[in-house]
Every structure is written in C-alpha cells, then in structure tokens.
Amino acid sequence: MAKGKQVCILGESPLVVEYASLCLNKGFKVHARLNVSSKSAKLPKGIKRVPKPTRSTDIALELTNISIKEKKKNLIELDRIVRPKVPILSSCVTVTAAEQSGWITRPARLIGLGALPSLLEGTLIELATSDATDKPSIAAAKEFTKAVGKNCALVRDSVGLVLPRIVCMLANEACFALMEGVAAKRDIDTAMKLGTNYPFGPIEWAERIGLRQVFAVMAALHQEFGEDRYRVAPLLRQGALQNVFPGG
Amino acid sequence: MIKSVGIVGAGTMGNGIAQVAARAGFDVVLYDISTEVLKDAMARIKEDFRRGVEKGKITATEATEAFSAIHPRRNFGDMGNADFIIEAVAEDLNVKKEIFKKLDAIVAPEAILTSNTSSLSISAIASLTKTPESVVGMHFFNPPALMKLVEVVRGRQTSDETTKTACDLALRMKKIPVVCKDTPGFIVNRVARPFYGEALRLLAEGVATVEEIDMIVKMEGGFKMGPFELMDLIGIDVNYAVTKSVYEQFFHEPRFRPHPIQRQMVEAGTLGRKTKKGFYTYK
C-alpha cells in the first residue's frame, strides 16, 4: 500500500527516528528533517535528510512535542511548501489539533496524531481532528496508519489524548512517591509490574518515553486544565532538565 | 530462626497466606473468631492443595505435609508460641489495634507482628504495643498463592531488623518483597490511582468511550486489561473505597480525588462483574 509513496517527516528526536524507521520499513520513501534542538541525532540509513519540506510528498508528519515554537515553525513551513491537498499529521499530545489549525492557512488537511516516543511498540495509533479537518484528510490519515501496520482510534481532540495522558499521569505519581521517599526507584517499578500487571514500571516507562517528553505532556495538561491534579512532580521537572533523574 | 507463623483471621487473605506459609515449611497456627470461617478455610485449603496435586504443581506428600502443618485454632492464646504473626482480619483500625494489644501481651518479646492491611497506617496499628519497633506491614495481594508481590511497610517506629526479617520471610515464601514507607496507599494502591482516575475523566469529558479507552490502553500501551474492565473486576465499590481512603488520608490532595461516576455507580448498585452490571454488562 505504501509502495513508492513518499512521506516527509519533520520534528524532534527520537520521534522522527521512530516514525521514519517504521515508514521506511513499510515501503515508504522517507524524507526527514530534525529540529535544530535534535540536530545531533542520527537517522538510520535509507532516510534522506532534507533541508526543507518536500513539495511533492504524499503525506507529511510533524513530530514535535517539546518546543511549541519549533512545532509552529515546522507546520507553517509544511503548509506553505507541501502541495495543498496533502494531509499533514501532526502530534497533538502537548497542543491540541484545534490550536494548531489556527497556525496554518489550510487547516482542513491537519490531523492530530498521538505521537510519543516508544508508543509505536504498540499496535494502535490515536488520531484526533479539529473542526476544520476535512473528510479526505481523515481518510488519508487512517490509510496511513494502516499502511504502517497499525490500528487507529479517532478520539476527541484533547491534550494528552488517551494513553499518553494516562501513562504520563502514572509516571508523574510515581515521581511524587519517589521524591517523597516512599520506596526506591526500582522497587516502585517492581511493585507496579507485580501488583497490577503493568507492562512497564512507571519510572522505567518515563525513562523509555523520555523525561522531557513526559514533562512536556504534564506541563501541557496542567496548563490546559489549570488544576492542581496535573501539577508536575518537582522530581520530574528536575529530571527533565538533564533527561535523567537526579542521582541517576 | 522463624519456625512458627501465627495468622490472625482466616478469611480470603488469611487462608491464602496460611497455604503459602505452610508450603514454605513453616508451622502455621490459623486463628479466627468464627468457627464457621475456620472450618470453611480448612476445607478451602484442602481443596486448593488437592487441585495443586491434580495440576502437578505439588506432590501428594508435599500437600499432605503442608496441610498437616496448618493448625486451625479458636483460642487466641494458642498464638503465643508463634515467632512471627501475620494479621489479616477485617479492615478496621479499632479491631486491628485491639488485636495487636492482645498479641503484644502473649507473644515472646522478640516476636515480629505484621499486618496485611491495605489502607490503614502501620504506625497507628503499632501504637498500642510495647514494641512498635517489631511491628511492620506485610501487604500481600489477592490471591496470595498466585501474587508474587509483598509490600513490606515500615511504620514510623519499625526497626531495620524487623524490616529485614519480614523481607526474609517473604523471600522464604517465594514472594518478592518491596520495602516502602508507611504512607497512604503504600506504593501500588497510590501509584495506580491515575489509571482509574484519568480514565474516568476521559470518559466524562467525552474524549473516548469506555470500549475505546480500554482498547486504546491495551493495544497502544500493552496493558493486559483496560481501566474499565479492571474496575468491573475489582468491584466499583471496592475501587471507590480505596480511592476515597487514599484521598482522605492525603488531606484531599486533588490527584487522588474520586470521580462522581464512581459514586453514582455505587449508589445505583452497579458494582461490576459481581452484580453483572458495571461499565459493561455480563451474562
């Protein structure tokens, strides 16, 4: 289905690397550009680094969760350069598709994507639309998830969507517990895996996703809802600065 | 060296822990105030061992040996010779305090007293004993024979030695002990709260349906069960009670606030699988 089709991916590492590798694997021709803040990341062989979006691409992806400034710049550039009817799938876990649609001149082609590092190990991708999104773009987004071998679920456009919000909240709570000395890091993970059958411990999960990413989702939830419930654990905030927890 | 384990309360958790202890080679005194419960517990234990033999998990000799190592008792004083006590009576602070006070009077000074409480403070339970340093939480999970985890809960006054002895005992029972501080919900019942709380909020906000959320959580996240299936299994009432307990003990920290959907379902009597109606309907 993806044979010979072209995808152009912009954004931060490791999301770009994960999506680019998957697309390449499924037969897409992949063009990619990493954000300035991710410049040092390596792209696997077979992926072409481009200085600017490819006009003739069949589908475009914008995968920035952390720097909203970079995200906005990328989206505006994609919207300006890529042919008008080509759908743009943009990660929307830290800023809603609705908000993003206000940044560009052709919002009908924008679809929100539940993109967070490591989640491609699963078999489903969440999608969300803004009021402006048109039917052909939704169909194209669904077709794209199928082409990369995933199921999709269309959920309401809301910060964190479903799984990212739940997992980041679990990780945030584990960070509060860790910070308060309730138990050691490894023990919290062991307890959650054995006591509740979670696939990963919440701390190790935060490390797999990346502390900066988890922090970005939590900060966005806190800002969106304005509730103390979504307050970021200070330990997570500190960890996000270095992308490792203080003390290792 | 611990040889004899006394178990107070022969209900769901008590009889399960008794089996595990007997299988680990301990001499077990199993106490309950109710003769009926004790009789049922021994019948249940016998049946569980029989099935263990049937499934080839243990040999007939091992089963007979383990079964004969469990002594059902209705006389509280019979626990006086135990080196290690595991209390698993109803979740009521006053009942537990009373039991610990009575235990304190009959056991040897070096005996270790533990409670299987899932939500009460170990520090509070220990408060009426003369040796609060020898009191520690041992939170087994249901069913004790299958679940590997034991949260070893350190109260305010629990000694390092007591903590270590409890961990060693858990290891001898082939369990995996995890030490945690006496704080509301310990580790599991606290850190798991957002799994339910956020799912309920997502539902209420109309982000996705019950079925969609469960499907997404399993397929995208790799969870074995979705939050709504799990709440139905645990019981909406039980889940609500745990949430409320953690919320109240943290002086109404908003991260633990229960959701109105939970209360409404409890009030409606739709408690999950056990009432055949919860987030899903069961035949």
Ligand SMILES: NC(=O)c1ccc[n+]([C@@H]2O[C@H](COP(=O)([O-])OP(=O)(O)OC[C@H]3O[C@@H](n4cnc5c(N)ncnc54)[C@H](O)[C@@H]3O)[C@@H](O)[C@H]2O)c1
């Ligand atoms: N059921 C679970 O899933 C679970 C899991 C972990 C921990 N726990 C904890 O384990 C403890 C026991 O729970 P359960 O589910 O086995 O309860 P249960 O109701 O099945 O058993 C409690 C037993 O205690 C007995 N009892 C009550 N008062 C007593 C007294 N004064 N002296 C002696 N026996 C007395 C009752 O007769 C009953 O048999 C509670 O503290 C609970 O919080 C339960």
